[in-house]
Amino acid sequence: MNDPVLTVAMSVYNGAPHLRDAIQSILAQTEPNFEFLIVDDGSTDQTPQILAESARHDSRIRIITQPNRGLIAALNRLVTESRAPLIARMDADDISLPNRFARQKAFLDCYPNYGVVGSSTFDLHPGQTPKPSSGTSLPTCHEDFLAAIEQDTPLLCHSTAMMRRSLLIEVGGYRAPFRHCEDYDLWLRLAEVTRLCSLPDRLLIYRYSNTQVSSRHIVEQIVNAAAARFAYDARQMGRPDPFADGQDIPPLSSFDIFFNRPGAKEAARQRIATKLIHSPVALRGPGFDVILDYARHVGASSVLWRTVVRLIRIGEFRRATQLAAALCGACPS
Numbered sequence: 321m322n323d324p325v326l327t328v329a330m331s332v333y334n335g336a337p338h339l340r341d342a343i344q345s346i347l348a349q350t351e352p353n354f355e356f357l358i359v360d361d362g363s364t365d366q367t368p369q370i371l372a373e374s375a376r377h378d379s380r381i382r383i384i385t386q387p388n389r390g391l392i393a394a395l396n397r398l399v400t401e402s403r404a405p406l407i408a409r410m411d412a413d414d415i416s417l418p419n420r421f422a423r424q425k426a427f428l429d430c431y432p433n434y435g436v437v438g439s440s441t442f443d444l445h446p447g448q449t450p451k452p453s454s455g456t457s458l459p460t461c462h463e464d465f466l467a468a469i470e471q472d473t474p475l476l477c478h479s480t481a482m483m484r485r486s487l488l489i490e491v492g493g494y495r496a497p498f499r500h501c502e503d504y505d506l507w508l509r510l511a512e513v514t515r516l517c518s519l520p521d522r523l524l525i526y527r528y529s530n531t532q533v534s535s536r537h538i539v540e541q542i543v544n545a546a547a548a549r550f551a552y553d554a555r556q557m558g559r560p561d562p563f564a565d566g567q568d569i570p571p572l573s574s575f576d577i578f579f580n581r582p583g584a585k586e587a588a589r590q591r592i593a594t595k596l597i598h599s600p601v602a603l604r605g606p607g608f609d610v611i612l613d614y615a616r617h618v619g620a621s622s623v624l625w626r627t628v629v630r631l632i633r634i635g636e637f638r639r640a641t642q643l644a645a646a647l648c649g650a651c652p653s
Contacts, residue, residue, distance in 0.1 A: 324380075326354040326421060327402035327485070328410055331394035335412035336366040338527060342412050343374050343381075351421040354408075356381045357398050362388030392502050396493045402485055411479040413527045415444075420523035424482040427519060434462070435487040435514030436507070438480040439523035450525045462515035469511065469552070472591070476516060478503035480524045487514050497569050498548055500541035505548040512555065539607045542595050544569055546588040550579045589614055597627045600634050608639050612646055620647040 328346055332339060346356055360371055360383060368385070375381040384401060386394070399407065406428065408421060420439065427437050440458060442450035456473050459465040468475050481503075491509045498505040510516060547569045551561050562579060563569075572592075575584040593614035596607040603611070615624050624647055631640035 324353055324355040324404040326351065326406045326408055326425065326482075327398075327404040328354050328356045328408050329395065329398035329402065330357070330410045330412055331359045331361055331391055331398065332363065332367055332371075332412035333361040333388060333391075334363045334365045334367060336363075336370060338413040339367060339370050340374075341415055342410065343370075345415040345417070346410060347378055347380075348418050349416065349421045350418050351425060354380060354421065355403060357384065357401055358382070359384045359386060359394040359398055361386060361390070361394045390499070392494045392496050392499065395502070399485065399488050399493050405485055406482055407485050407488065408482045409479055413529075414479050415525040415527070417523050417525070420480075421482070423519060423521055423523060428482065428484070431515075433515050434517065435484045436476065436510055436516040437482050438476040438516075438518035439521055440518060441477055441480060441524045441526040442522050444525050444527045446529060452522060453526070457520075458518040459516075460520055461517050462511075465511065465516050469508065469549075472549075475504065475507045476518055477524070477526065479526065480518065483510075484514070495563060496566065497563055498544050500537045501545040501548060504545050505551075508548055508552040538599055538602045539592075539596065539605070539610060542592045543572065543588070546591050547575075549591075550575070550581065550584060550588070554579065554581075586617075589617065594623065597623065597630070600630075603627075603631055603634065603639070604636060608636075608643075612643060615643060615646045616649075 570578045596602040
């Protein structure tokens with residue numbers, strides 16, 4: 321294929337259990353004119369064999385093998401290696417519905433002022449059948465997208481995204497400091513140069529598991545997302561991006577100085593804690609320490625007392641007692 325209209329970009333690391341289904345969902349697309357780039361990021365399971373078998377059966381698949389370097393490096397390599405003007409993201413455990421590419425490409429062809437389009441999803445939890453996503457509806461126009469940034473609500477599902485390659489390159493691709501929220505940082509930067517939205521159509525089945533990155537690294541993900549938002553705010557005020565030269569994200573205690581923004585640490589602490597309290601994984605893991613520290617700083621609140629109840633419901637009685645004691649200690653006598 322000399323001139324694909326679309327590059328499908330997938331990175332996989334030890335993704336054997338669901339990889340065949342993900343690949344087959346791409347090969348079954350009604351829009352056939354694409355190249356399918358897959359980075360094998362140092363897999364040690366059956367992933368290499370599955371990829372080799374798939375590539376033998378379909379010439380649109382091109383495998384790039386590299387030592388494990390992490391998702392951000394793999395995604396940037398996919399952007400560099402792509403040959404088409406449009407790039408469609410795909411995760412190795414999700415399932416794209418057959419008309420996904422046709423619907424998204426038609427939208428971008430019709431609206432050249434839009435640079436990124438995602439879609440709504442079906443959610444697939446272990447042991448269940450796919451169901452329409454029960455979360456907040458994603459923005460279906462750019463104005464709503466900008467409002468969602470300000471309201472700190474979900475912006476766009478990364479594995480549904482179709483993007484113009486030229487814009488990805490223009491903003492510098494994915495940025496290394498923003499591990500586990502590289503897509504959020506990218507959406508904020510792209511929103512400054514193009515329009516973004518999601519189609520209301522459900523064009524992808526998004527698979528959930530307790531081992532996925534968003535579960536295992538939820539604290540780091542939320543801290544880094546807070547930093548991405550502060551960088552966005554700085555750019556909106558006409559100030560230099562504090563991460564323009566690749567600086568690492570500082571510890572939370574240094575946020576005021578790093579962002580030259582008094583109160584940044586406390587604002588970030590609140591943002592982080594109020595997101596963690598809704599995650600059973602965070603409440604059972606290191607996220608609890610962040611919540612406990614927040615409680616000791618801000619005192620009792622109905623939200624935090626409801627978190628005590630939530631801890632009891634998930635069987636974390638000791639942590640419920642700790643948080644209750646912290647809230648009582650913070651209550652005025």
